[in-house]
Amino acid sequence: MSAWIHVMPPHTDTTVRNVRRDFPEWHLGRPHYVLWALDVDVAPVxxxxxxxxYHLSGLLLDDYVREPHVTxxxxxxxxxxPLHDDDFGxxxxxxxxxxxxxxxxxxFTIEIGALDGFTSAPYLTVHDPEARIATLRTCLQPPAHPLARDNYTPHVTTGxxxxxxxxxxxxxxxxxxxxGAPLRLQISRLSLFGYAAPVIGGRLTRIADYDFTTQTLNGxxxxxxxxPLP
Structure with missing residues (x-):
């Protein structure tokens, strides 16, 4: 499903095959999915x-067009x-x-580096020397959050x-x-994105940005x- 990345389990010997289809058993007819992410959609990335x-040609699902981001x-x-555990109100x-x-x-500053991968997707690594990403995740997703997860690796999915x-x-x-050398990026905002739930690897739509300088939400x-946005 397009909201989840499968982390590589210790005894798996093959990658997970993704298919381009609708996932009605997951989205239940709900049209959009929403996430918080760092927007890293800049030319060097x-x-x-x-x-x-290109390096992974022949291994990847066609028509992956999701913009670079760090979920x-x-x-x-x-x-x-909200009715279901994965509804967002x-x-x-x-x-x-x-x-x-x-x-x-x-x-704060992050660095984007080399290739690594989960079982379902390759990604560019993300280095966060000041552990700011972990702090933001704790803020956004406390243990009581219905979609809270422990197994998290910051990354930029490439396909x-x-x-x-x-x-x-x-x-x-x-x-x-x-x-080549790590790409250093200054992060000054956090973005709320949405995408069409039936489309695997589809484009992101910016809903709002939380600006770190002004501590305001700009919709x-x-x-x-x-x-309405709060």
Whole structure:
């Protein structure tokens, strides 16, 4: 499913094959999915992502067009009247914004590096020397959050595997990628994104940005949220 990345379990010997289809058993007819992420859609990262995709030609699902980003917290399916555990309502969003304002995060720097991978997807590594990502995740996704997860690795997904490829061969190919020097990026905002739930690897739509300098939430009219921003 397009909201989850499968972490490589210790005894798996092949990648997970992704398929381009609708997932009605997951989205239950709900049209959009929402997440908090760091927006890293800048020219140097796009270039490195394209080089990584070329390096992995023949292994990846076609038409992956999701913009470069670092997911911090999965929110769920936006709903004016939450019913399911993975519905995302205004109360949960307001709690996240209040927590961000208490935290008052400051701009920080991350580095984007070489290729690595989960069982279902390759990614560019993300180095966060000041552990700011972990702090933001704790703020956005406390243990009581319905989608809270412990197994988290910051990353920039570069695509999705389209076959059950031998992991040893895939690991070797990932290691052969020569990315050059790490890309240093200044992070000064956190973004709330949405995407069409039935489309695997589809584009992101920016719903709002939380600005670290002003500690304000700046919204964009998208029609994705069925409730006003707090």
């Amino acid at each position: 796009r270039e490195r992502m394209a080089l990584a995709q 911090l917290s999965l929110c769920g399916f936006p709903s004016a009247s 205004v109360t949960l969003l307001k709690g996240q914004i209040d927590a961000l304002r208490r935290l008052a995060p400051e701009p 999705l595997y389209d076959g059950s490829w031998p992991l040893d061969a895939v690991r070797a190919r990932l290691a052969e990628f020569n990315p 964009h009219e998208t029609g994705i949220l069925p409730f």
